[in-house]
Amino acid sequence: MGILNFGSRGATAAAALLLSCAWPTLAAPTKRADYKHLQTTQYGDVTFGLGNLTYLANIQHPKAVLGGDCAAAATQQGSLVPFTVIFAEDEVVTGDYLKGAIASYLEGDDVFSEDFLEGLYIVHNGTSSKATLDASALGYISGLAPKHLFLDTTYDGQYSTDILITYVAAPSGSNITAGPYAASISETSVSFGAVYRLYRDSYRDFLYGTYESNDGSGSFTPVEVFNSRFWDPMIPVPSRIYSWSDSRPFAGYRVAIKDLYDMKGLITSGGSQAWAQIVEVANETAPSVQRIVDLGGVLVGKYKLAQFASGANPWEWQDEHYPFNPRGDGWLTCSASSSGGGCSIAAYDWLDFAIGSDTGSSMRRPAAVSGTYGNRPSQGLMTLNRVMPLGAATDTAGVFSRNVHSWVHFAKNWYVPEMTQDPSITGLSALLAPDTYGFPKRILYTEYLPLQNPAAEVVLQAFIRNLTAVFGMTVETFNMTATVANTSADIPKYKDLNNATSILNTMTQWQEVAQPLIETWAELYDGRFPPIDPARRSGWTAYNHTYYTQELYTEALETKRSGVDWFESEILYATPESCSESIMLWDIGTGGLPSYREQTMNNNPNDTSFLAVTPAGAGISGASLCPIYGCVDMTIPIGQVPYKSNVTLVEEMVPVTVSVIAKRGCDFMLWNMWEKLADEGVLKTIKTGRTAF
Ligand SMILES: *[C@@H]1O[C@H](CO)[C@@H](O)[C@H](O)[C@H]1NC(C)=O
Ligand SMILES: *[C@@H]1O[C@H](CO)[C@@H](O)[C@H](O)[C@H]1NC(C)=O
Ligand SMILES: *[C@@H]1O[C@H](CO)[C@@H](O)[C@H](O)[C@H]1NC(C)=O
Ligand SMILES: *[C@@H]1O[C@H](CO)[C@@H](O)[C@H](O)[C@H]1NC(C)=O
Numbered sequence: 001m002g003i004l005n006f007g008s009r010g011a012t013a014a015a016a017l018l019l020s021c022a023w024p025t026l027a028a029p030t031k032r033a034d035y036k037h038l039q040t041t042q043y044g045d046v047t048f049g050l051g052n053l054t055y056l057a058n059i060q061h062p063k064a065v066l067g068g069d070c071a072a073a074a075t076q077q078g079s080l081v082p083f084t085v086i087f088a089e090d091e092v093v094t095g096d097y098l099k100g101a102i103a104s105y106l107e108g109d110d111v112f113s114e115d116f117l118e119g120l121y122i123v124h125n126g127t128s129s130k131a132t133l134d135a136s137a138l139g140y141i142s143g144l145a146p147k148h149l150f151l152d153t154t155y156d157g158q159y160s161t162d163i164l165i166t167y168v169a170a171p172s173g174s175n176i177t178a179g180p181y182a183a184s185i186s187e188t189s190v191s192f193g194a195v196y197r198l199y200r201d202s203y204r205d206f207l208y209g210t211y212e213s214n215d216g217s218g219s220f221t222p223v224e225v226f227n228s229r230f231w232d233p234m235i236p237v238p239s240r241i242y243s244w245s246d247s248r249p250f251a252g253y254r255v256a257i258k259d260l261y262d263m264k265g266l267i268t269s270g271g272s273q274a275w276a277q278i279v280e281v282a283n284e285t286a287p288s289v290q291r292i293v294d295l296g297g298v299l300v301g302k303y304k305l306a307q308f309a310s311g312a313n314p315w316e317w318q319d320e321h322y323p324f325n326p327r328g329d330g331w332l333t334c335s336a337s338s339s340g341g342g343c344s345i346a347a348y349d350w351l352d353f354a355i356g357s358d359t360g361s362s363m364r365r366p367a368a369v370s371g372t373y374g375n376r377p378s379q380g381l382m383t384l385n386r387v388m389p390l391g392a393a394t395d396t397a398g399v400f401s402r403n404v405h406s407w408v409h410f411a412k413n414w415y416v417p418e419m420t421q422d423p424s425i426t427g428l429s430a431l432l433a434p435d436t437y438g439f440p441k442r443i444l445y446t447e448y449l450p451l452q453n454p455a456a457e458v459v460l461q462a463f464i465r466n467l468t469a470v471f472g473m474t475v476e477t478f479n480m481t482a483t484v485a486n487t488s489a490d491i492p493k494y495k496d497l498n499n500a501t502s503i504l505n506t507m508t509q510w511q512e513v514a515q516p517l518i519e520t521w522a523e524l525y526d527g528r529f530p531p532i533d534p535a536r537r538s539g540w541t542a543y544n545h546t547y548y549t550q551e552l553y554t555e556a557l558e559t560k561r562s563g564v565d566w567f568e569s570e571i572l573y574a575t576p577e578s579c580s581e582s583i584m585l586w587d588i589g590t591g592g593l594p595s596y597r598e599q600t601m602n603n604n605p606n607d608t609s610f611l612a613v614t615p616a617g618a619g620i621s622g623a624s625l626c627p628i629y630g631c632v633d634m635t636i637p638i639g640q641v642p643y644k645s646n647v648t649l650v651e652e653m654v655p656v657t658v659s660v661i662a663k664r665g666c667d668f669m670l671w672n673m674w675e676k677l678a679d680e681g682v683l684k685t686i687k688t689g690r691t692a693f
């Protein structure tokens, strides 16, 4: 039997049915899948299936509980009804309006499906105190054949329909928004639990998914749901519709967080099970992350990182299984340490941003190998309170994105003056970060170029021509190594700056992480040293307490400071016209060659590359330039080149990126340049999956 059409029924019969509490025997539309309870989590929330999709519902702390006489509609305790909430401003709701609303839900949201039309709640949010549904609206609803029709009390009236109507007021401030819900109906109220679609993390880039507990404390709940067939964590994303009328700048942005940042209610592991064992659940969220939440962002999960933010190669990961990169043959490195961040942004359309950190390369290199936008901001631009440290004076917080305009929008709202670090942490001169269009005049083409793969260098040269055309810049070759070596005796050289950076990083991590872990572990396990990945084992076992003193740390900060002062007066400096008179181009990636997650596959020098290769004649890894000079360095995807994969045995594409350095504090100058280049069609929105373009 087909769907009953309101128009084909007599008004008298419908009016009679209106009084009946029993549900008339309507056949549900065949396209609506049945609600299938899957599990109740240990947190009291529920996962359920609708057709082939799985969802999570926060029923423990529903988004809204609305009181009313629901006796006739009440469901068995504990059972849930997929529900759709629609707001209507007009005094008269028509069938076309409802149809349009549902069409916009289907079009604009990946969580909503018609399966949520098992229940329908229409809320009047216009100014009139009385509103109605016209015959076309009733006809349309009848065609949908929801099991439950709830109307806001503003619609109170006599409707000629055979559908049981329940009236429930939606007082302003009730937190109910449009979108899909899992509802439970008692005799006196209806609870609307927010629903999240559970996506498979098929590239295994996450440790686990997370969602807002909604208990009023600002804490998060982990998703302990796992796809046993493919061994994937399941990541919850809330309906985008919830945020359609939220005017906050990050409303509905889905953001992944490196498991180095505290999220209240969760363990911050730093990628170490030993660490996870000895620490307490975070009782506050890191301020940098809290700002994202305050601006309307949703934190969908904690992603994988190289343990304790090291730069470990894929084959050196022991505690965590190394994440996968969707690009090319699917067997390429994600680099480190924000590995899961770059790779998840390259992998999933359902994810908008990932937050990472960069001490030595950890945003920029993962962005390079995943072909995404990623930044190491100026030293000091973002507070790192409640972020597990590597080097307090060298750590920075960055964000991965696929789209230039979204990236810049995020950055301009996230990196605001009140979020900057206390200058005593960096030891540097005051940080000024103007949102400026004072663009640079010169491009310094450094000794870290050309890109190793000649085909990739062609892509870079085209990009440089575009840069010069759009901004009227000139290009000069520039040898930073020679320049530093040639400075007067009082200017610190690379060996001094490397030494200082190493002291700053070693001491912070020792004090904040290594020492507490080693001591606690020894107490728990009869003097044993904790099981950790090789990247940190030798440094931590050989730590010299006599050598690493507070005086040494202070001296190292001073060395760094004098290097930065020199750099900002002689190399990348401000002029009245430019925030940074020039920018430096270099390559933090693989020069347009594939770098595999298997060590031995990288042993073909002209066809493959290891990471962190310093070209002959360069005095320092290019990745270290900004960690020592405090500057801003961004990775920009500019194209792709083919390679013959030894994994899939066919031709695949690998992303080509370029790294761009400007003076400390000129982050917004660069972002304004990227926006201009995006407007000119030079920079593109990056695709997810096998190819970035
Ligand atoms: C899931 O179900 C939808 C609707 O029935 C269908 O279009 C889609 O192909 C299915 N997907 C998978 C992976 O089975
Ligand atoms: C009513 O809700 C709709 C859809 O959620 C929204 O677009 C509209 O702005 C709201 N109107 C008012 C007055 O809040
Ligand atoms: C709205 O939700 C917040 C928690 O997110 C809660 O504290 C508040 O009580 C809710 N308001 C109502 C009226 O339920
Ligand atoms: C979190 O825990 C720390 C250490 O136990 C404590 O000092 C701090 O006051 C707590 N913060 C909150 C918000 O409870």
Ligand SMILES: *[C@@H]1O[C@H](CO)[C@@H](O)[C@H](O)[C@H]1NC(C)=O
Pocket (backbone or CB within 6 Å): 462, 465, 466, 469, 470, 680, 681, 682
């Ligand atoms: C960028 O370069 C490409 C070819 O190299 C050219 O077709 C395009 O017009 C350039 N765009 C701008 C804005 O200069």
Ligand SMILES: *[C@@H]1O[C@H](CO)[C@@H](O)[C@H](O)[C@H]1NC(C)=O
Pocket (backbone or CB within 6 Å): 482, 483, 486
């Ligand atoms: C080295 O410094 C001298 C004197 O300051 C200068 O004349 C020369 O050009 C510099 N050479 C390089 C390679 O920077």
Ligand SMILES: *[C@@H]1O[C@H](CO)[C@@H](O)[C@H](O)[C@H]1NC(C)=O
Pocket (backbone or CB within 6 Å): 544, 545, 546, 547
């Ligand atoms: C530790 O540092 C002190 C002071 O610099 C030095 O004398 C000592 O030899 C170092 N110990 C080791 C084992 O390197």
Ligand SMILES: *[C@@H]1O[C@H](CO)[C@@H](O)[C@H](O)[C@H]1NC(C)=O
Pocket (backbone or CB within 6 Å): 495, 496, 499, 500, 503, 552, 555, 556, 559
């Ligand atoms: C490293 O820097 C510290 C502090 O400035 C200094 O005492 C030490 O001699 C330096 N070591 C080397 C090998 O340059």
Ligand SMILES: *[C@@H]1O[C@H](CO)[C@@H](O)[C@H](O)[C@H]1NC(C)=O
Pocket (backbone or CB within 6 Å): 594, 601, 604, 607, 608, 643, 644, 645, 646
């Ligand atoms: C593939 O393997 C062959 C044989 O070992 C080697 O010569 C070639 O460089 C490899 N190419 C890539 C892209 O890995």
Ligand SMILES: *[C@@H]1O[C@H](CO)[C@@H](O)[C@H](O)[C@H]1NC(C)=O
Pocket (backbone or CB within 6 Å): 604, 605, 606
């Ligand atoms: C790599 O390329 C260089 C320059 O073309 C060539 O001299 C060298 O022999 C090549 N090495 C290998 C291992 O093919």
Ligand SMILES: *[C@@H]1O[C@H](CO)[C@@H](O)[C@H](O)[C@H]1NC(C)=O
Pocket (backbone or CB within 6 Å): 447, 479, 480, 481, 482, 485, 616, 617, 618
């Ligand atoms: C840069 O300068 C260093 C030191 O003088 C030199 O060894 C190297 O060859 C130069 N590199 C380039 C690309 O000129």
